[in-house]
Amino acid sequence: xxxxxxxxxxxxxxxxxxxxxxxxxxxxxxxxxxxxxxxxxxxxxxxxxxxxxxxxxxxxxxxxxxxxxxxxxxxxxxxxxxxxxxxxxxxxxxxxxxxxxxxxxxxxxxxxxxxxxxxxxxxxxxxxxxxxxxxxxxxxxxxxxxxxxxxxxxxxxxxxxxxxxxxxxxxxxxxxxxxxxxxxxxxxxxxxxxxxxxxxxxxxxxxxxxxxxxxxxxxxxxxxxxxxxxxxxxxxxxxxxxxxxxxxxxxxxxxxxxxxxxxxxxxxxxxxxxxxxxxxxxxxxxxxxxxxxxxxxxxxxxxxxxxxxxxxxxxxxxxxxxxxxxxxxxxxxxxxxxxxxxxxxxxxxxxxxxxxxxxxxxx
Numbered sequence: 001x002x003x004x005x006x007x008x009x010x011x012x013x014x015x016x017x018x019x020x021x022x023x024x025x026x027x028x029x030x031x032x033x034x035x036x037x038x039x040x041x042x043x044x045x046x047x048x049x050x051x052x053x054x055x056x057x058x059x060x061x062x063x064x065x066x067x068x069x070x071x072x073x074x075x076x077x078x079x080x081x082x083x084x085x086x087x088x089x090x091x092x093x094x095x096x097x098x099x100x101x102x103x104x105x106x107x108x109x110x111x112x113x114x115x116x117x118x119x120x121x122x123x124x125x126x127x128x129x130x131x132x133x134x135x136x137x138x139x140x141x142x143x144x145x146x147x148x149x150x151x152x153x154x155x156x157x158x159x160x161x162x163x164x165x166x167x168x169x170x171x172x173x174x175x176x177x178x179x180x181x182x183x184x185x186x187x188x189x190x191x192x193x194x195x196x197x198x199x200x201x202x203x204x205x206x207x208x209x210x211x212x213x214x215x216x217x218x219x220x221x222x223x224x225x226x227x228x229x230x231x232x233x234x235x236x237x238x239x240x241x242x243x244x245x246x247x248x249x250x251x252x253x254x255x256x257x258x259x260x261x262x263x264x265x266x267x268x269x270x271x272x273x274x275x276x277x278x279x280x281x282x283x284x285x286x287x288x289x290x291x292x293x294x295x296x297x298x299x300x301x302x303x304x305x306x307x308x309x310x311x312x313x314x315x316x317x318x319x320x321x322x323x324x325x326x327x328x329x330x331x332x333x334x335x336x337x338x339x340x341x342x343x344x345x346x347x348x349x350x351x352x353x354x355x356x357x358x359x360x361x362x363x
Contacts, residue, residue, distance in 0.1 A: 200261025
C-alpha cells in the first residue's frame with residue numbers, strides 16, 4: 001500500500017511538473033527592449049530618405065504553399081487559437097538593372113524531395129499545402145528560366161550584377177538563408193545563379209547542407225553559387241550592409257540568429273520602401289511585441305537563441321522608428337497579402353489618374 005501511494009504521489013508530481021512546464025512554454029517572455037543611447041541619438045539625427053530619386057521597382061510575392069497554425073504557436077504569449085497562415089513564398093523583384101528572386105518558394109517536385117524524410121519531419125516542419133509552384137508562377141509572368149544573361153564584377157569582395165535586365169529573364173536568386181523551405185523552388189529554375197551570404201554558406205558547410213539526407217544540397221542542385229559579403233557601412237541601425245546595385249535602391253543587411261547569415265533586404269523605390277526579413281521573424285507580432293514563436297518551434301529552427309532575440313529587438317526598434325515601412329517576413333501570409341492589396345490599389349489609382357507607374361504588375 002505504501003508503495004502504491006508513493007507511485008501515485010510520484011505520478012501526480014510528475015504530471016504537475018509537466019503541466020507547469022507546458023503552461024510556462026505558452027507564457028510571454030520579457031525582452032529588454034529599451035534602446036541604448038546610441039540608437040536614440042541615431043533616431044533623432046536621421047533624416048527621412050528621399051525616395052523620389054529611386055526607380056520604380058515591381059515587387060510581387062509569389063505564394064507557393066501554406067499551412068494554418070494556432071496563433072499561440074506562431075507568437076509565444078498570444079493565448080489565442082485563432083488560425084495564422086504560414087506561407088511558403090518567393091519574392092519576384094523587377095529592378096531596372098536585374099530581374100531576380102528573394103528566396104524561392106516551392107518547386108513542382110517538392111514532395112519527391114521530401115519523400116525520404118522522417119514522418120515526424122513531414123508532419124511538422126514540412127507540413128504544408130502546395131498551392132502553385134515557383135515554375136508555374138514564373139511562367140504565368142512570362143519569365144524564361146532558360147535565358148539567363150548576367151555579367152558579374154567583383155568589387156572589394158561584393159559582386160554586383162552589371163547587366164541591364166530584360167523583362168523576360170531571371171538574372172539571379174538572392175537567398176535569405178539556406179533552410180530547406182527557402183531553397184525548395186530551385187529545382188524549377190536550374191542553372192539560375194544563387195547569391196548567398198558568405199557567412200551563411202560557410203556555416204551551412206558544417207552540417208546544414210547535408211542534414212536530413214542532404215535535403216538542402218539536393219534542392220540546390222548544380223546551380224552556380226555567387227557568395228557576397230555585407231562589408232559596407234552601417235545602414236538604418238544595422239551593423240553593416242551591401243549596396244547590391246551601387247545606387248542605394250537595394251540594400252542587404254545581416255539579421256542573424258535564425259541562421260548565422262540570415263539576410264534582410266531593403267528595397268527603396270520611388271513607389272515606396274519595403275524591408276524583407278527572411279526568417280528573422282515568422283509573423284509581425286514577433287518583432288512588434290517582441291516575442292518568439294512557441295519554444296518547441298523556436299528551438300527547432302533557431303541556430304543561436306541569444307542572437308536571434310537580439311535581432312528581434314533591433315527589428316522592434318526599427319519598426320517603431322519607421323511605421324511607414326512594411327517589415328515583411330517570408331512566412332507572414334497576412335503581411336504579404338496586405339502589401340499586395342496596397343500595391344494593386346496604388347496602381348489602380350494611378351491608372352485612373354493617367355499616371356505611369358513605371359511597371360506593370362499583373363498580380
